[in-house]
Every structure is written in structure tokens, then in C-alpha cells.
Amino acid sequence: MTDINPDDKDVSEHVRISRRKFLGSSAILAGAATTGAAAALLTPAAQASTGNSSATVELGELDEYYGFWSGGHQGEVRILGIPSMRELMRIPVFNVDSATGWGLTDESKEVLGENAPLNGDCHHPHMSMVDGRYDGKYVFINDKANNRVARIRCDIMKTDKITKIPHVQAIHGLRVQKVPYTKYVFANAEFRIPHPNDGRDIDSPENYRTMFSALDAESMDVAWQVIVDGNLDNTDCDYTGKYAYSTSYNSEGGVDLVGTMRDERDHLVVFNIKRIEAAIKAGKFTTLPGSDVPIVDGRKGSKLTSYIPVPKNPHGINTAPDGRYAIANGKLSPTATVIDLHKLDDLFAGKIKPRDTVAAEVELGLGPLHTAFDGRGNAYTTLFIDSQICKWDIEKAIQAYNGKKVNYIKQKLDVMYQPGHNHSTMGETRDADGKWLISLCKFSKDRFLNCGPLHPENDQLIDISGDEMKLVHDGPAFAEPHDCMMVHRSKVHPRKIYKRDDPSFATTVARAKKDGVILEQDNKIIRDGKKVRVYMTSIAPTYGMNEFRVKQGDQVTVIVTNLDQIEDVTHGFCLVDHGVGMEISPQQTASITFTADRVGVHWYYCNWFCHALHMEMRGRMLVEKA
């Protein structure tokens, strides 16, 4: 080991971090016990089973938790098994997926809408709840790139609704109402724009505003929007159902980097849901061109909101499972701010000032971004700049903030490197069980085999079931597991094959009925002018049709119904050289539309391996001159 000063700014970040890791300096400086961090760094994965919890999932055994992982700007949602950290499934959402035909099939286009962009940037997957507990019904996810919110049905693990949020840019923070049930999905828009954004006020950034939106979780319509000051970042809500709150940076209204960093404090904006609903019911709202979503004014001074000053460009906001506290993470301040949620009623009653809700504001380390909970009174905060997880005691932090000489920091664990979100098993619900923590590290540096200039992220699994955090797994991940959540398997019960009345292909079923076609048995062609609908069944290893004949220029829709009833016998339909491919799982119907633009013989084949004679499962589209 060469003699490198980890604080030498001319040394690469990478080397400094490695060096710091070796010295354990950050942990020492923070006054925490160093044994945990140092021990974890030297703990091989193989020793996980000798730790507090076992990270070993034996061959053929099932994981204990479903992990729902954001694919970030990759656009999908991923299901991981926890603690094995194996990726079990990809759920296409804001991306195009060649395997399932997401973005290609008629059914997926119905969800995505006309002229859907080919990209997305999803951040925060959250499951619907009843009384502060996961109900296993839906997972919601935002799209920052194109202002959307999507819903995944957990019975089939497919996206069933996507809503474009009007009047805003960059839907970033997303959470669901916890109590009494997920009536609303809360979505922050980050960037401030003119309203309407029709060319006015381009050069008057002081007139730019952004909005907080609430979607109806069942209809997925936008229920209402709230105009706010500042840029909205992350959001969460309480366990009474009365309040939601979002971190807000750029109180300064800046449009460049320096402008957004001037002030030492920005805000946590608290939304009074009942008052907002009452205002709308009373007609006290406006609308903007292009939608009839009711919009209320929640800027500073409004009775609908309250702005609690917190330091500085705050990022994550996380409600503790006890329902008493929410933690705002300082990002550009080394602090976390503990908000006493029990004081929000008094705040809105005008009995106290916003800062009176602050139960504690304590130093944790550099770059606090997000906090997770174990249900035993501990908080786990990611320190982006320090590349650490700080474990701290909330009650002791409050005591320290009130002047008592106590050490609220229990441990700092080095992670590799630069963690953004973290999440604990069941930690955003009343059922927080304190078994596993995930640290989603933005950089992996040389932690994995070099795969070129683009590096994987590193999703690290940490055992938090004992007194000390123990790092047990490095999980390389393609960009970008922005956030995740982990749900006990007892809460999730997907179907193994489709029901024939599944709503995901209801439109196709209705069209077949109109065409007089019985999907479960018919193999026939319906011609409707230049539109041709080719209905066929599939059962391994054959399609119901070995060939079909169309004219050049026909707009052809192929509708396939998979009659197989055996779990896992998914078929595909791929038409060579036409950009046509899709999944048809057992008892599913799927359809895809294309133009038969070239005469000649064009083969289609099953592209989902289904049988020993899978290669032979195919047929011909014969295209004749029109």
C-alpha cells in the first residue's frame, strides 16, 4: 500500500475512497465503533450464513422476499429475490421490450398510448397498502423522462395503466397513501415551468412553478394538482392519511447550479390532504388548457400547505414505521432533520411555527440522501459522499438535539461506492422487520470485472438483523436501480396462468366477439377492406394455422390465443423481417398489427422455447400482389 493521503484532492476519488476504506477514517472521525465497518469489509459472502441472517438460498428453495427494483433510465421494473439477489423477472414499463412485445403489441400500445416515447426514467417503485401494510395488489412507478406514472398489476406482474401527468415536467418523487388505504398515488414534478407552457414567460424564471399531483390509484386519473414553490424532490406520507410531504430544493428559484445552492435552508412542503379535498369540493380550484384536472394554489402562505425549513437541497424524505417521525435528508448539509408528525395538526391549526415540528437535526456525515428503518427505533441513512451507511438511534438523536450528551450514531458501514437510495425489508410499512437492507450504490469502480467504459451500479445487500450491519453481497446492476422496495413473499400471490377474462386483453376479446370468432377454438381470417385479422390458436408445438394469405399493402393483425394450460409453457409469435414479435403465455391472447408490404413467402415462428419440436413450430404468411 503506497502512502496516499485520502484527503488529497489531487488523488483520484477512487484511490481516496480505497484508502479511506483501509484507514476506516470516516468511521473513526464519526466516533462510531469501527469494528463493524472493518469486519464487514473483510467478511466474504460465504460467511453470510454465519452472520445474523442467512443470505444463502439453497438450490430449489425460494427467496423470502420479492424485491421490486426500479430500472431507472433503463425504463423497466425488475423483480429480485431477496436475499439471493437474483433477478427473477423484468417487467417492461417505459421501455420497449423485444421478448414480450411490449411497445409492439396492440395490447401494450393500448396502455402506452399513441406515439409513446421509446424511453423512460423510472425511479420509485411502491406497492399499494391497506392500513399501512402492503396489500400485494399494485406497484406504482414514475417516469421522470416523460412525465408519467405507471401501475403494475401484481397478479400477473404486467403494467396495466400509464398516465401522463399534465402541466408539469419531470415526475420524480412518488409514494402511495398508506392509510386508510392507497386511495392516492402522490407524484412530485421536479422542474419549474411557465403555466401554461405555451411560449409565455420563457425568460421570466421567477414565474416558473411546479406542482404536486395526486392520482386516483384505481382509475389512475389525476385527482388534483397543487402549485408549489421550489423544485419538488422526493415525497412520502404519514400513517394517519392526513398528510403527504415532499422535500423541496431551489427555494431560490435559480435556473443554474449556483442559483440553486445559495440558501442554507430549503423546505419540506407538507400537504394537508383533507383541506385540499375540501377546497376542490368547494370549487376553489383552477384548470389549465388541455385538461380538466383541478389545480389548487399551495404556494407559501396557502392554508393547504406548510413549508418547514430544512437544510440544504434536501433529498429523501422517509416516514418511520412507528408513524411518529419522518426524516428529511440534508444532501448538501451533513444532517438529517427529524420531523415530529404528531405536531402537524398543531402546525396547520396555527398553534406552532413550522420549525417547531423539528424534533431533531443531527449530523450524520457527508451527503445524506435517504433513510431506511428496522422497526426497532434505528435509522439507516445513505451518505453519498462518504460512501457509507450510517446507522443511528432516532430517540437518542432527539435527546442529543435537546442537549443531552449521548452518542446517537451506532455504526458506519462502508459501501462501494456512493449510495443513493437504500431500503429495508418491509421498512416503509408498519411491518418493518429489520432483516435486510439494500444500498443502491451509484458507482462500482473496480468492484467487478471490467466491462468497458460503462460500469454497472452496485446493489449491496446488508444484514441488519443483528446489532451490527454486515455487508453480505455485491450485486452488479445495469443502469439504474434508482430505488427499490422489498415485500415479504406472504404478501404477493401472482397467478400462474392467465384467466381467460383477464382485462389486459379485454379489448382484443371484444373485437373477436364482434368478428364472430371464438378465440379458444377458431383459426380464421376476417377481412375488413384492407384490414385483415388473422385469428389463430397455439398449442405446443403448433399454431392453429400453418399458413395464411394476404394481399400486399394489407394492414394485418395477428391474434394468437395460447391454449396451453401448463405453467411456464409460453409461446411466441415472431414474423421474420417485419419487426413483429410477442409473448403469449398460457391462456393469454395477444395481438400485433403490421403492414404486409412485401410480396412473397414470409415465415413466422415460435420464439419462446416451448417443446422439443419448438424449432418446427412455424408457418408461412403468403403475400400476393394486390
Added chain:
Amino acid sequence: MTDINPDDKDVSEHVRISRRKFLGSSAILAGAATTGAAAALLTPAAQASTGNSSATVELGELDEYYGFWSGGHQGEVRILGIPSMRELMRIPVFNVDSATGWGLTDESKEVLGENAPLNGDCHHPHMSMVDGRYDGKYVFINDKANNRVARIRCDIMKTDKITKIPHVQAIHGLRVQKVPYTKYVFANAEFRIPHPNDGRDIDSPENYRTMFSALDAESMDVAWQVIVDGNLDNTDCDYTGKYAYSTSYNSEGGVDLVGTMRDERDHLVVFNIKRIEAAIKAGKFTTLPGSDVPIVDGRKGSKLTSYIPVPKNPHGINTAPDGRYAIANGKLSPTATVIDLHKLDDLFAGKIKPRDTVAAEVELGLGPLHTAFDGRGNAYTTLFIDSQICKWDIEKAIQAYNGKKVNYIKQKLDVMYQPGHNHSTMGETRDADGKWLISLCKFSKDRFLNCGPLHPENDQLIDISGDEMKLVHDGPAFAEPHDCMMVHRSKVHPRKIYKRDDPSFATTVARAKKDGVILEQDNKIIRDGKKVRVYMTSIAPTYGMNEFRVKQGDQVTVIVTNLDQIEDVTHGFCLVDHGVGMEISPQQTASITFTADRVGVHWYYCNWFCHALHMEMRGRMLVEKA
């Protein structure tokens, strides 16, 4: 355990397999030692380190092998670390990728071509070789869905060339020339079509033909094509550089399932590369409309090819690392056919008959699909229907075929379930090291947490370093890891940051030069009628431009050059609500073109986490009325 007969057809496949597994009946029937299979089934992953090789990769340690995994009909190539089985990187190829902007950026569109389909179906990734050993330069991959072959540069792990193969449908089998070096990439087209496919012969399937194609590995042009009989399936080549050979099924010329299964034998078609080259040099070729690729006739009776009869709808063809034998896998026959490659000279000299090249034809079990090698004389064949890997001794199989009473089968190992391809570490080269074997299982059934009707595949890792195969890992995978290969890390040396003269953005560099722009320092706008080029730099956490101004209807190209030089500091450029997003890794230049179709303020932001102030890295596109 209830009393279930595993051969009862009314019992679900799943239950039958489980039951067979319990009974070990298949292994017993085959006469193999049952201890291996039974033991492996009961061996937990945790015991891997007590096996022959250690599957444990300690925290922070690197994997020993790069695994290149086909993404199948998902369209990408994946890099896995072996033996950890962690997915390290996704390489977009025939898919659209929102994170990197593959399919969206100008640079990727240059590779993909105009109006590229949004789907693909890639099967066989193979690395370029010199003298039968991996050279770490390229990985090639086919697209069955849209008749393409792509090349991945292993220095940056990005796709740099895609070639559309003319006159054929469904490019399936793909391998590279092993010796003296990878001059050619061999690509099988599977489906038979009329030539030209212009409407003629639609109803005369007897006139349909398919072709074998050879691409120049450097230029990626199609060097020549060979018309053949039957449907081509998989391909491989020898260690002299003289011969390539492809399995061919459907000798019958059928166009439905029954028609393709009538005959008991189909063929291994051997291509005499020197004779084909000579024929083309002598001008003895034809062309077809739409390309000038020379086409030779290699149908039965041609001197350029030889058709070796092998049973039945054969699938995989695999050359042993000793260079002496190639194994054709019977699929609908329970046999593997061992071809003595040393006899091919005599075959083409007319001294022997095609079947005289068969050194052995031995029973292995039901549904043999592919064979891998350990370099110690053993072959490992996937048995699709039996859900097993059969380990057998090639020399003993030859002895048995010649009448000697020897047991050539060493072990049968149950895999979960229905394996397609398998691959051993370095096993398709002279460097076969017999450490690890992958079984790519098509079905996972209930092997993982239930994620809905669509199930993951199961990529299983098997330790083959000792006398017995040991199953050590279940790897769930999104559709469809069709095939894979594993390369020792000593062979692969990717760059950590881009060189400024990287050819992947050479066109963009040339355009900048024409515009008088120095990419590494300039932030400026070039207007060229309605075309606007916005050149900007990026260095964490800022873009070189906080804003730029265009007119409604302008066709805008944003060109970003990432000046960061620190490994892993990738930036993104995402323009909200315009379907615009891309990766710019350290020292890379990337560009993307779109229409500024809406007036107003439109924010762009960095979508690759780069810095503590990443959220603040953004700017405004101000669109004014034209």
C-alpha cells in the same frame, strides 16, 4: 410423497419431472452411476466451496470468467461473471435501450441503419479467435427475427456493426472460423423461401431453398452464400480452417410439422471453404437482385458440399477441442453422432462415402440438443426431454459403436428443466479447461418465487472440474439466454474510459470539425437552415450550456462530449417529454436528433447519477415560435 407414476401422461409434466427426479429413474435406465445425480440434487449451493471448484466469489474479488450471454428474443447480449453468475453488463444489440440511448442516438442509428425494427432474436454469441483460441477482440451474434448479424467490440463492449443478410429468412446458427483466425463468421439461414422472393413460387415449396452465409469478420460484408438443401439449424467449423458444417433438418422439404419429421435421417452439411473460395474466384457464381453477394450452388451433388446423413432433425453441432471430432446432436433421435473430422479430406476426395466419416452413433437419452467439452475427452450433452446433462466418454463411445462392451456414459445429472444450449469454460477452443458448465434450462417451473404467468428461464452452473458433475447454482434469467460462452478474464481487456479517437463516434467528430467546433472545449450552436446543432460539454455536475434557444419546428441535434476522465463517471442527457435520452461515458461524444415541436420551456437533465449535485445538473431548451 404421494404415489405418482412419473410416466402417467395425465400427471402434469412438472409433477412427473419431480417424481422422476426423486426416483432417479432416467439415470438408472441409462445405466449410469446414480450417486452423482442424486447427490447433486441434494447439494445446497453453500456446499459449492467444498466441491471441486469454488463457486464463491468473495466480496470485492473478481470473477474468473467473462460469460457472454445471448439475450435471445430480448435482443441484447449480457455479460455475466462466472462463477458468481451475476449479470455485470447489458450490451444493447437488436433491442432499443432507454438507458444508453441505443436505437435513439445518431451513433446507434448509424449502426442499426434506417428504419431498424424494434425487435430481434439473438441466439449464438461467439468470440473471434486466432489459431483456435479466443483473441478478445469481437463477439458476434445473430438475429433470427430480422436476418442480421451483429458485432460487439470487446474493447468498449458496444455493438459496432450490424449486417443484414440478403436473400434469406431467419439467421439462426452462427459460429466463427477458428483457424488460422476468424476471417469468416458463418451464419445459417433456417427457413426455405423462393429466390428471388418476389411473389414467384409461393405455392411451390419444392422450389424453396435456404443458404449458408460467410461474412468477412472485419468488414462485416457478406463474402459469399451457398444454396443448400433442407433447413439449416446450427453450425460449427474445424481446427484446420478448411471446413464448416451445419446441421440440416427438413430434408423432406415439408412446410408443416408432420412434413418435417417423416424421414429418420437428415444431414450434416459440410462446406469445403477452399473450393467455395476457388469457385467464386473462378467466377462460377450467380447473384440475386438487390445485392452483389456471390452465390454458389451447394445442393446435393455439388462438389462444394457434402451431405452426411445423421438422425433425426439434428440440432447442435459441436467441435471437440482436440480437433478430431464433431458431435451432431439428434434431437428427435436419442443419439449423438460422432464425426471423424480427419476423414473429411477423403470424403471430398471421393475416397469414402459420407457415412464413412461417422466414428460413432450412440444413445444418450431423450432429446439431445447440444454438447460441450472439458478438454479431457468427455462430452456433456443436454437431454431436453429427459431434463438432464449426460456426461460421456467420446473414445469409449467409439469403442462401443465398434462393438466393444464398454459403458461410455459416465453420469447423468438432472437439471431444472428442459435444457437447450450448454457451454463449458473455454470449451469451443483449444483452451477448453473443464472447470464450469452452464446448462441453459428453458423452463424453471416453480424453481423460483412465482412472478406471474411469465416465468424466468434457469441458467444452471455445474462444477465439472472433478469426476462428478455438481450442480451449484440456479440462475433465473429473463427471456431468453439462448446460448452463451465463457472466456477466461486473461483474454479480455476492455478500456476503462473512451479514447477521443474512438471510431464509434467518428462521424460525429467529423461533423463537428466541418462545423468548426472543438468538441473538447466548445459550447456553441450551429444553425444550418432548420437544422440546429447544439454542441456542449459535460463535466460533473454541469453541462457546458445552461440553456439554448431554438425555433419551433427546428430539427435539433444535441452533441454532448463528456470531459470527465474518472472511470465510471458517465453522464446522461435526457430532454423531458421528447423521447430523448442517452449515455455519455468518460471521454465519449454522443448525439441525438429530435424535432423541437412545442414552444415553451423544456428542461434537460443528467440521467446518469454522476455527483452529489447530480440532481442539479440540468438546463433549459427554450423554444420560441418560428
